[in-house]
Amino acid sequence: MVLERMRELRRRVVITGWGAITPLGLTVTDTWAAMLAGRSGIHLVEGFETGDLGTRIAGQIRGFDPALYIPHKVSRRMDTYAQYAMAAATQAVESAKLTIDDELAPRTGVLIGSGYGPVNYNHGVANTLRDKGPRAVSPFAQIAGAIDNAAGEISMQFGAHGPSRALSTACATGTDSIGEAARWIQFGFADVVLAGGADNCITRGDLAGSGNARALSTRNDEPEKASRPFDEDRDGFVMSSGAGVLVLEEAEHAxxxxxxxxxxxxxxxxxxxxxxxxxxxxEGAGAKAAMRLALQDAGALPSDVDYVNTHGTSTPIGDEREVHSIRAVLGDHATRIPVSSTKSMTGHMIGAGGAVEAIASCLAIQDGVAPPTINCERPLDPEMNFVAGVAQDHDIAVAMSNSFGFGGHNAVLVLRRWAQ
Structure with missing residues (x-):
């Protein structure tokens, strides 16, 4: 009863802008075009030695120039994850045609999450301390080496004086960031929020650790075929870098x-x-509960869902449990709608994944097309429509986007075509 009353009182939250830096492209437009074409962004790792690692592939960002978005005196103190976040936020603000003036600034928040944060920067600090001693360590180390660095830099860049914070829930980070930011707007704490996630954890240490946990694909000879969600021959996920940021806005304000x-x-x-x-x-208890809570929060029935953008990482256990959970929540309806994984193309961007996938879900609604699950050659569940190989035209008014992370974090968004 309390939740129903709160839903009646809360304000509507819309998306007015977005930006993305992904292994498929350096903008939302390029990333979406690559998804619809079924293109993979997975390649052999460049930039450090991988010969002694079990996994030597990843979804790295190529051709990114921070100077397009950030003054050099600022970018040099930032980890690459934060640079990606700043670039995506800048794209989002520009696409929303948003001007944060003195009146709007106190009502504008920033919520940028990350699963791993500035790991590359912190590794560099450790190396500097070892090789050159303490006097060589930057006075910005405590700032640039913190997980709230991206949120802080973005709030300063755009003059957002509302709530500003970081959030970290592993692979569910991007989705949680959007969901929590939406609540700020729904209940009047902000009118506009820049929300999303970013990560760049492709390091020797992270590849070694995740590899030793047997979480990563070792299909090193065929990088573009390594991420294969819902395929019987999947052998693990592919670690990737990226960022996704959305401009969330109170509907009347927009x-x-x-x-x-x-x-x-x-x-x-x-x-x-x-x-x-x-x-x-x-039994997928947490995943099922998150999907049901999201539907309840939306005031929607399972039959209202027209498309599911899955977590779909390509791990043997995770994919199986997600299919079980989707079927349990949506019932027979799960076999009548497209259910795909864009991670088959991007790889797993960790904290950025859910944010980029929310953008992809909205574009699926706009364009009436479900992006494919590439490399799904022997479907785990033959009755499900995993949009294997090729994008499919489909009328989509409501989309569900799932994110399930290490540590048992589960987050689900329900997105809808705008209608007054």
Whole structure:
């Protein structure tokens, strides 16, 4: 009863801008075009030695120039994850035609999450300390080496004086960031929020650790075929870098500005498995609960969902549990709609994944097309439509986007085509 009353009182949250830096492209437009073409962004790792690693492939960002978005005196103190976040935020603000003036600044928030944060920067600090001693360590080390660095830099860049913070829930980070930011707007704490996630954890240490956990694909001879969600021959996920940021806005505020509305956030659910650090709950209890909470929050029925952008990482256990959970929540309807994984092309961008996938879900609604799951040659569940190989035209009014992370973090968004 309390939740129903809160839904009646809360304000509507719409999306008016977005930006993305991914292994498929350095903008949302390029990333989406690559997705619809079924192109892989996975390659052999460049930039450091991988010969002694079990996994030598990843989804790295190529051709990125921070100077296009950030003054050099600022970018040199930032980890690459934060540079990606700043670039995506700049794209999002520009696409939303947003001017944060003195009146709007106190009502504008920033919520940028990351699963791993500035790992490359911190590794560099450790190396400097070892090789050159303490006097060579930058006075910015404590700032640039913190997980809130991206959020802080973005708030300063755009003069956002509202709430500003970082959030970290592993692979669910991007989705949680959008969901929590939407609540700020729904209940009046902000009118506009720049929300999303970013990560660049492709390092020798991270590849070694995740590889030793047997989480990563070792299909090194065929990088573009390594990420194969819902395929019987999947052998692990592919680690990737990237960033996704959305401009969330109170609906009336957006209408008054006269800007195009790209979609609406209508539901959000978040749970914890409290079961295991790397394995999902055997019955998918947390995942199912998050999907049901998101639908309840949206005031939607399972039959209202027209498309699911899955977590779909390509791990043997994770994919199986997600299919089980989707079927349990959506029932027979799960076999009548497209259910795909864009991670088959991007790889797993960790904290950025959910944010980029929310953007992809909104574009699927706009364009009436479900992006494919490439490399799905022997489907785990033959009755499900995994959009294997080729994008499919489909009328999509409501999309669900799933994110399930290490540590048992589960987050789900429900997005809808805008209609007054």
């Amino acid at each position: 209408l008054e500005r006269g800007v195009p509305i790209l979609g609406e956030v209508i539901g959000y659910g978040s749970t914890s498995d409290a079961y295991h650090w790397t394995a999902p709950h055997p």
